[in-house]
Amino acid sequence: MPTTTTRLRVRYAETDQMGVAYYANYLVWFEVARTDFLRHFGWTYREMEAGGVFLPVIEAHCEYRRPARYDDELVVETSGRLVSKVRLTFEYVVTMAGQTDVVASGYTAHAATDPAGKPCRLPARVHEVFA
Amino acid sequence: MPTTTTRLRVRYAETDQMGVAYYANYLVWFEVARTDFLRHFGWTYREMEAGGVFLPVIEAHCEYRRPARYDDELVVETSGRLVSKVRLTFEYVVTMAGQTDVVASGYTAHAATDPAGKPCRLPARVHEVFA
């Protein structure tokens, strides 16, 4: 499975009064990570949308193992998998930079749609990445 | 299962360039809904934290069926379930106000901890709600 790595730092805005990163932000980091994944394979999600193909999320899941705190540097390992001609799944594993313990892990499932929201086939370039 | 209802309106801030509510915001709405759930049963998550018991999320899941748009009024139906003496699960169903079609549904699982992050028993008041 093609895999890429994204690094990011926990922002103050992303913490909550428990002193840790608020749980919804992991889904934002997953989005940053899959943008990097696509960019790594030679194009961008921005170009894909410009080309009329959208990738809305149809399912998201996250398991939280250890808290992440303000200013922590995190590593998100992202791998992608073609589920069908119209569906794509990304898996994410978040660790603290320089450590192996898992902070969180999860996945998102996506269905390709046209600008009107109708299902459509993923572009050939996406198929090539997973070939 | 005890169940409560929360109403909220999609904020402009919560939309993205696809013209729909960004997927991570559903987890924020789930949080608003479970705060209401606890309040409905006579106390608040705020009091619970003041009493030294925290409810960090250990797992979150959401399935997205239909897009929600800016200014849409949404209804979140929330039900809670005691999984063990230290674990609690909430389930959420999001619909458009006045409609029955599901916009999204999901759950969050929580483990009670003390201020140091160590697992602890849920307060007796929580047990009573689910008795």
Next chain:
Amino acid sequence: MPTTTTRLRVRYAETDQMGVAYYANYLVWFEVARTDFLRHFGWTYREMEAGGVFLPVIEAHCEYRRPARYDDELVVETSGRLVSKVRLTFEYVVTMAGQTDVVASGYTAHAATDPAGKPCRLPARVHEVFA
């Protein structure tokens, strides 16, 4: 000056590790408050955008006096003022529900544009509100 009132509760997601509402969220609350302002006068910002007029923010300002905390109920008093045929300003005063001490106050300035981002005149209905 036409004035409206909006009530909202501080979400857990909106707190930070200082235990108070994170400062950028006040701009989100200002947006919720001006959406209510427009709705109060018989139509909605949603309709305005559907009609091809956008109101991007060209300036935002906020002064923070007292912290707001999780689950606090806040009141935002919003007043609007027409600055020219294309410009509009909103002023906001945030207080804790049932109290008069100011939590924060600020303003946003807006310029009407068409869907392509070119300046355009505010709709007649907007002018009527401020007549």
Next chain:
Amino acid sequence: MPTTTTRLRVRYAETDQMGVAYYANYLVWFEVARTDFLRHFGWTYREMEAGGVFLPVIEAHCEYRRPARYDDELVVETSGRLVSKVRLTFEYVVTMAGQTDVVASGYTAHAATDPAGKPCRLPARVHEVFA
């Protein structure tokens, strides 16, 4: 005036249905930029809070000139200025990477407080940066 530079990319989560970065996110980017500013001068805001000094925002201002879009790479130039023994101001200029046109500019004012929220003197290390 000491000045530092921060680079960041607009996240999908940060866009709104107008297709541009939502205005409140600029305050988040300002926070990321001042965290970098402090780090650049040999310590971190995280250490400062651990040492019992907090820097809550007492005023924030932003002027928006040109829209920023998803995946745009932005540069934030940040300069800091000591206003008194307890007050600090940061100024920010946001441009598109590789361009000189200003996307947005603004400032934040901060007052040093102890963990109880009482005003306190800025640490000697902060004074040295601005000496």
